[in-house]
Amino acid sequence: MLEDTIVAISTPVGWGGLGVVRLSGKRSLPVAKKIFRPKKKGAKIPGRRPLLGNLFDFEQKEFFEEAFLTWHPQPHTYTREDMVEISCHGSPVILEQVVRLAIKAGARHAHPGEFTLRAYLNGRIDILQAEAVNDLIRAVSYKQAKISFHQLEGRLSGQISSLRDQVLHLLSQIEARIEFPEERLRTSTERTARTLENLIQSIIKLIDSYDLGKALTEGITLAITGLANVGKSTLFNSLLEKDRAIVTPHPGTTRDYLSEKMEFKDSVFTLIDMAGLGKPLHPVEKEGIKRGKRLASQADGILLLLDISRKESSEDFRLIDMFKDKKTILLFNKIDLPQKMNTEEVKNRAKSISTLEISALKGTNLGKLKATIHALFIPDLEKDQDIIFHMREKLILEEILAFLVEGQHLLEQGYSEEVYVEEFRKTIPLIGRLTGEIRSDDIINDIFNRFCVGK
Amino acid sequence: MKFVDEYDVIVIGAGHAGCEAAYATSTMGMKTCLITIHLETIAQMSCNPAIGGLAKGHLVREIDALGGIMGLLADETGIHFRLLNRSRGGAVQAPRAQSDKALYRLTMKSWLEDVPNLTLFQGIVTEILIKNKKIQGIATLEGNRLLAKAVILTPGTFLNGLIHIGLHSYPAGRANEPASLELAENLKKIGLRTFRLKTGTPMRLDKHTIEWDKFTPQPGDKDPVAFSFRTQKKLENKILCYIGYTTPKTHKIIGKYLDKSPLFSGKITGIGPRYCPSIEDKVVKFPHHQRHQFFLEPEGLETAETYVNGISSSLPLEAQKEILKSIPGLDQAKILRPAYGIEYDAVVPTQLCPTLETQAIQNLFLAGQINGTSGYEEAAAQGLMAGINAALKIKKKKPFTLRRDEAYIGVLIDDLITKGVEEPYRLFTSRAEYRLLLRIDNPDQRLTPYGYRLGLISEKDYESFQNKQKKVQKVKNLLQKEKIKTESRETLSLWEFVKKPEVKLQNVIEYKKFQVNLSDEEMRHVESEIKYEGYLKKQEKEIARIRKIDSVKIPENTDFRKIPGLTREVAEKLEKVRPRSIGEAKKIPGMTPAATVNLHIFLRIQQRKGPHPEECSTWNIKDS
Ligand SMILES: Nc1nc2c(ncn2[C@@H]2O[C@H](COP(=O)(O)OP(=O)(O)OP(=O)(O)O)[C@@H](O)[C@H]2O)c(=O)[nH]1
Ligand SMILES: [Mg+2]
Secondary structure, three states: OOOOOEEEEOOOOOOOOEEEEEEEOOOHHHHHHHHEEEOOOOOOOOEOOOEEEEEEEOOOOEEEEEEEEEEEOOOOOOOOOOEEEEEEEOOHHHHHHHHHHHHHOOOEEOOOOHHHHHHHHOOOOOHHHHHHHHHHHHOOOHHHHHHHHHHHOOOOOOHHHHHHHHHHHHHHHHHHHHHOOOOOOOOOHHHHHHHHHHHHHHHHHHHHHHHHHHHHHHOEEEEEEEOOOOOHHHHHHHHHOOOOOOOOOOOOOOOOOEEEEEEEOOEEEEEEEOOOOOOOOOHHHHHHHHHHHHHHHHOOEEEEEEEOOOOOOHHHHHHHHHOOOOOEEEEEEOOOOOOOOOHHHHHHHHOOOEEEEOEOOOOEOHHHHHHHHHHHHOOOOOOOOOOOOOHHHHHHHHHHHHHHHHHHHHHHOOOOHHHHHHHHHOHHHHHHHHOOOOOHHHHHHHHHHHOOOOO | OOOOEEEEEEEEOOOHHHHHHHHHHHHOOOOEEEEEOOHHHOOOOOOOOEEEOOOHHHHHHHHHHHOOOHHHHHHHHEEEEEEEOOOOOHHHOEEEEEEOHHHHHHHHHHHHHOOOOEEEEEOOEEEEEEEOOEEEEEEEOOOOEEEEEEEEEOOOOOEOOEEEEOOEEEEOOEOOEOOEHHHHHHHHHHOOOEEEEEEEEEEEEEHHHOOHHHOEEEOOOOOOOOOOOOOOOOOOOOOOEEEEEOOHHHHHHHHHHHHHOOOOOOOOOOEOOOOOOOHHHHHHHOOOOOOOEEEEEEOOOOOOEEEEEEEEOOOOHHHHHHHHHOOOOOOOOOEEEOOEEEEEEEEOHHHEOOOOEEOOOEOEEEOOHHHOEOOHHHHHHHHHHHHHHHHHHHOOOOOOOOOOOOOHHHHHHHHHHHHOOOOOEOOOHHHOOOOOOOOOOOHHHHHHHHHHHHOOOOHHHHHHHHHHHHHHHHHHHHHHHOEEEOOOOOEEEHHHHHOOOOOOHHHHHHHOOOOOOOOHHHHHHHHHHHHOHHHHHHHHHHHHHHHHHHOOEOOOOOOHHHOOOOOHHHHHHHHHHOOOEHHHHHOOOOOOHHHHHHHHHHHHHHOOOOOOOOOOOOOOOOOO
């Protein structure tokens, strides 16, 4: 399998103007030469520098696009194999044509993540980085792509890598007391207990972040709900900037649900339009409401619409209560019409839920709405903490946590240092699987950096 | 070419490694010559007057359990005994003793003089003679040539030794003793890669000029604990040590002299040990510390020389004098020997086999500081292992190595040969994966059967070891059988009861009025076995698992370059060494845990059987 030369589009389709097709394997260059002709006739293909030329359809015998070709000879490449990059117009039609021709010329379509697999198998990257790359490939949002990129750079920034330091510090304190009983050390069991507690807390935080990481990997789903005819479909269309859902003046227009992706800033959201959650007038509607409720309960957030051109009703309050445990934005719609609803009264009932007055029809405050959504669902990761994306990481962290808690228990019960430190020592290989390895020399180094010991 | 003598083994250098090596080879029946520059300085303690401490005390006990001599000698010549970490559990307790330095040296000499098969010889070795990449003998400065089947080289700090006091330096192996310059050149010619290391020693003061009442006395233990299980005599503390502190003024003086420090001016290029920092190191690295602790340790009963443990320095003599003036109680103190720093050549230890034989030259073994270690105990342990293996090799017997889960000696040598060293290597208990197993109360259980089989433990000593084992086992059985009702009214075996952190075995035995007649030592042993039982059982399983993996064979025709996930360097090393098992592969310098995992997975996929592994390809085994 590793003998094959593989090809794939390497930029996610629909992202910006330029597209790249990559080839990897022994026959990368011969394959590429069949579909690429340099501008300067007979020009030699230089290593690692882009060469301008035209893409050639060898079946139709015609040139179809201008492109750059870059040849990366092995082993200094991502996969450690010969690689070729063809960059041209980002249109999916052209990119797919390049891939099709490359396959005709002897390459094989790469399996998902196969470039990364090769990089891993050829010893170019470690498993942690490999996972990050795979996320990059599957990244739903640009934000996540950015996070994955950071991981890829071997810079598991922030807390995960500081975890290693914290564990190291925990160990070095205890070991210093054991190894240097004759020295006056600025450390104590109390201090160790504090370091330990802090460490436990940051691990718990990381474990908790897994849910958020998951939401980011799979995207944020927002359900647009409200009673019939409040303007759900109108909002759905306005946010998507296209006429996707049918809008009529009659209640009960939308019966089944619709879902579409909305891009905003660096993120992608999945919007769901659904039947109004009022009293059903028709059996079909009844089924639609059931589905709607289920979708809303599974969604990451709710956009709950109220029609201010009508008086508030007990139905409205019932819906507010229904979603009180979910992340909800309460939207007073149709502000272009005369107001009948006592919005202050409703706001009081809704308490902590964030609210906004909009007109789905006229587009009033929709920019603000998007910003609110973004702020509420996409955490500011630059100053916020690291997020873990993988079940594997979560499981390792949970294992580490278990040892730390056991050690804490022994410490509190008055066991001697060499006993409870055994529990902490068990986390060393686990940390190694998460970030960099901890070697016994590292612990000793840390002792000498922190404590003035030795005679 | 004429040879004046012919030996099985020649040991070069009679320091702590050399003495142990020569004792082992001659006891194992090898005609041995121990050659050294001055017969007066056999087993000289070049630095502090103490033996033992954490991990080091463990080593001494292991040396003793294998039949080495360091422990016996430290007990014989000790004048101040302490068991460290008494407040902690048995696994991290360790004996430390101060010896009368002169007595240590003289006693070692007279003991070695009495060892059959062993010849002491004074001379300066200038060349190691080699024929076809194999040891032939040695040549000395005096023009003598000696034949040998194996050579054990233990030159300490003498190889290219360069002493620094302030910005002045001169070649020496130890203060005023000649450095081995030709030998250092010779080693390079042989093809061994060397590098520079640095160490230092503090000043020795005249005890009559110290105001002793300005310092806090530190007495030895009331019930001194011996290193050796074979020591019969009652140990006695004959001196006191004293604790003192430097002052802010001291630190100011040091700051003033830093430009005269060979360390800070860049004159010394060798890397020093961070666990033996000089006082200037400490002051520079921890500027906010108001004072640094030091110990005043008498060097013996018949001498006025007092060792200042904690103020090692390579500053000029005038700085050393000013430093003393800034410390109350030492302001009138006279320096008998100045502190100095010393740089020396060491051999990159990753060029060694697990037996301490060099990979380049057959039957050339290295032990001690030459391998990048520091410490008397680390040296002695290597000397013993090199000696044992030199003898085994000549006898065409299987090599003797210890695993990391068997002994600190195993940890030490494995670290040296697989990881190499960047600074003088000192053993720490935290370097051991199985610290709760490698205790000072069970080295006999772990190692004495080996020592007996090697011929280093006498029949008589082996018998008393077996008797002790029986006696201890009886007590263990008793504790498992007998029950006790706790305050919370649960009935427990005494064994389980002692596991509680607040319970002491001694008290239980007294409370139950058992007539078990255990020594303190044996009591500590049983208590540790009980208290750590849960961990020990788990670790044993872990060890068994790892051993199974280590024993996985690597087929002879394996193409290591085809193994996915290995870096090119690792693959090339594997190609060169061609290990025959995962255990052997793990011993290759630079082999990372990740690489080992990759190799293992690859082999599991291949699932083929290979030949039986032996440690070093040049071993020629007669019987098994
Ligand atoms: N004036 C005004 N009319 C609006 C606004 N939003 C929606 N409407 C109108 O309200 C009516 C119902 O709109 P829809 O978007 O179909 O409402 P819905 O909530 O999807 O209704 P169902 O699918 O029947 O539950 C339509 O006639 C819209 O034009 C608004 O902001 N202002
Ligand atoms: Mg609708």
